[in-house]
Amino acid sequence: MIQVWLRNFLFFKKTFLVSLFWTVFEPLMYLAAFGFGFGRYIPPIESLPFVDFYFPGLLCSSAMMVSYFESTYPNYTKLTHQKIFSTMLLTPLTHQQILMGEILWSATKGLLGASGVMLISVFFGLASFQFIFIMPILFLLSLIFAAFGMSIVSVAKNYDSFVFSTSGFIVPLSLISGTYFSLKDMPQLIQWLAYLFPLSHGVQLCRHLLYQKINFFTDSIHFLILLLYAGGLIFFANTLFRRKIVS
Amino acid sequence: MSIALSAVNLKKNYNNVAAIKGINLEVKQGECFGILGPNGAGKSTLLKMIYGQVLPSSGDLFVLGLNTKDQFTEIKSRIGIVPQGDGLDTDFNAIENLKLFATYFKMNTNLALMRIEHLLHEMKLASHQYHHIDALSGGMRRRLAIARALLHDPEMLIMDEPTTGLDPQARLWIWTYFEKLKSQKKTIILTTHYMEEAEKLCDRIAIVDQGAILDLGTTTQLIQKYIGIEVIELEVGTEKNYWSVKIKSQGLDFQDFENKLFIYFQSVQQRQNFLEHIQNAHYLIRDANLNDVFLKAAGYQIRGNA
Numbered sequence: 001m002i003q004v005w006l007r008n009f010l011f012f013k014k015t016f017l018v019s020l021f022w023t024v025f026e027p028l029m030y031l032a033a034f035g036f037g038f039g040r041y042i043p044p045i046e047s048l049p050f051v052d053f054y055f056p057g058l059l060c061s062s063a064m065m066v067s068y069f070e071s072t073y074p075n076y077t078k079l080t081h082q083k084i085f086s087t088m089l090l091t092p093l094t095h096q097q098i099l100m101g102e103i104l105w106s107a108t109k110g111l112l113g114a115s116g117v118m119l120i121s122v123f124f125g126l127a128s129f130q131f132i133f134i135m136p137i138l139f140l141l142s143l144i145f146a147a148f149g150m151s152i153v154s155v156a157k158n159y160d161s162f163v164f165s166t167s168g169f170i171v172p173l174s175l176i177s178g179t180y181f182s183l184k185d186m187p188q189l190i191q192w193l194a195y196l197f198p199l200s201h202g203v204q205l206c207r208h209l210l211y212q213k214i215n216f217f218t219d220s221i222h223f224l225i226l227l228l229y230a231g232g233l234i235f236f237a238n239t240l241f242r243r244k245i246v247s
Numbered sequence: 248m249s250i251a252l253s254a255v256n257l258k259k260n261y262n263n264v265a266a267i268k269g270i271n272l273e274v275k276q277g278e279c280f281g282i283l284g285p286n287g288a289g290k291s292t293l294l295k296m297i298y299g300q301v302l303p304s305s306g307d308l309f310v311l312g313l314n315t316k317d318q319f320t321e322i323k324s325r326i327g328i329v330p331q332g333d334g335l336d337t338d339f340n341a342i343e344n345l346k347l348f349a350t351y352f353k354m355n356t357n358l359a360l361m362r363i364e365h366l367l368h369e370m371k372l373a374s375h376q377y378h379h380i381d382a383l384s385g386g387m388r389r390r391l392a393i394a395r396a397l398l399h400d401p402e403m404l405i406m407d408e409p410t411t412g413l414d415p416q417a418r419l420w421i422w423t424y425f426e427k428l429k430s431q432k433k434t435i436i437l438t439t440h441y442m443e444e445a446e447k448l449c450d451r452i453a454i455v456d457q458g459a460i461l462d463l464g465t466t467t468q469l470i471q472k473y474i475g476i477e478v479i480e481l482e483v484g485t486e487k488n489y490w491s492v493k494i495k496s497q498g499l500d501f502q503d504f505e506n507k508l509f510i511y512f513q514s515v516q517q518r519q520n521f522l523e524h525i526q527n528a529h530y531l532i533r534d535a536n537l538n539d540v541f542l543k544a545a546g547y548q549i550r551g552n553a
Binding site: 003006007010011014082083084086087088089090091092093094245246247 | 319324334337347
């Protein structure tokens with residue numbers, strides 16, 4: 001498993017700048033435009049200035065986006081054009097090890113992207129010791145969306161298939177999960193819908209951890225739901241991936 | 248342990264269509280075994296079952312005494328595979344490809360580096376080791392794939408059409424190299440549709456078509472059994488029926504191939520006798536070869552799906 005992770009890391013070293021550019025700078029542009037720019041005209045939400053309210057949402061959706069994109073397009077290329085997974089299967093590596101290696105790598109990349117944003121946000125005066133506590137949550141979120149990505153890779157017919165999962169699921173999720181607005185003020189239906197999916201739970205947890213508003217009971221439930229999502233999606237991805245590469 | 252591979256009533260169905268229809272096969276250790284067949288015969292499916300990319304629908308398959316049902320990890324640590332299309336990692340250069348593979352096999356780093364240096368040299372790739380995969384010629388890529396398969400010093404080598412798409416020089420080089428591997432007593436299983444390749448390299452050959460083994464034996468045995476020693480290619484044009492009757496009346500075996508008849512002879516004397524009856528016809532006398540066997544066993548027709 002770790003060998004698969006290592007292969008990706010070695011490739012990442014070669015393409016470091018490209019990777020850095022979209023994983024870190026893109027979220028920073030959002031932070032600047034929405035958080036600091038647009039946010040100046042907005043009254044506090046949940047008694048937090050908009051930029052503070054938005055920041056954990058941005059970190060979570062960055063982790064989601066980066067891990068999802070990292071596990072879809074490159075892995076679909078490895079599966080189809082490069083046939084790298086087939087080649088790995090010529091070695092003692094099993095399909096589970098390949099899958100877990102890839103999920104772990106995409107999750108690493110997700111965490112790395114979000115961490116990059118955190119690191120640079122220090123210069124914007126958003127530094128906080130609490131960053132350390134939200135990192136495991138960001139990693140867990142990354143695992144979830146990496147596993148989701150690998151599931152889509154295993155059933156995709158071509159690159160267009162990802163348009164549906166991206167525009168139909170990932171992007172709407174980044175908008176409705178309590179990232180830009182408080183879910184508390186939303187109609188019950190929107191709240192239900194948002195809490196049906198994992199991103200909102202991650203955002204809530206991170207926001208509570210970052211601003212020390214932990215409620216042990218509800219936050220344990222948020223955490224448990226994330227764990228269940230991670231376990232379930234990894235199991236699901238494993239089933240689909242096996243069907244795809246072993247006949 | 249003298250049996251390297253054993254298949255017992257091995258079957259594979261895809262959506263109720265049989266791709267492999269009950270294959271029984273034994274390959275001895277140190278043997279070079281060829282699987283011959285047209286496109287779509289089931290050669291690759293059979294090979295993929297050996298290394299676990301295709302799982303049998305029923306039957307048993309043992310590789311190096313290990314059951315493919317539950318011992319794939321160990322099997323794969325002891326066999327080397329050259330797949331069709333090489334499967335090289337195009338994100339890395341030649342030497343990096345080998346280093347990556349060594350990590351997949353969890354090889355000791357020092358040992359791996361020694362093996363890599365040795366193999367790059369042996370495969371005449373040392374001067375291209377830092378070249379990107381896309382910058383290598385087809386022959387180089389295939390040699391790199393062979394080096395990669397030999398990295399962990401496997402007991403058995405499995406190659407799916409190892410010389411398909413290569414130019415004659417590259418093919419000849421690979422054949423010579425295989426001779427060397429054979430002298431090291433490595434078991435080799437290869438598929439091919441080049442009769443020349445099978446004839447030159449393989450100790451025994453299985454002729455496979457439509458998912459079944461049509462026949463199996465040494466080249467000499469198969470040629471002797473199906474053909475004899477010599478073949479006359481007789482150009483018959485529109486007089487096919489006339490010639491067919493004439494050849495049959497002499498008790499000779501033949502095959503109809505477009506505007507030619509291939510007539511098979513068990514002895515030179517038999518051929519001499521036949522030639523005495525031929526006037527005003529174009530013909531060619533040649534030694535019987537595996538091509539004749541293959542065409543006779545698998546039939547002459549070019550299939551719609553081939």
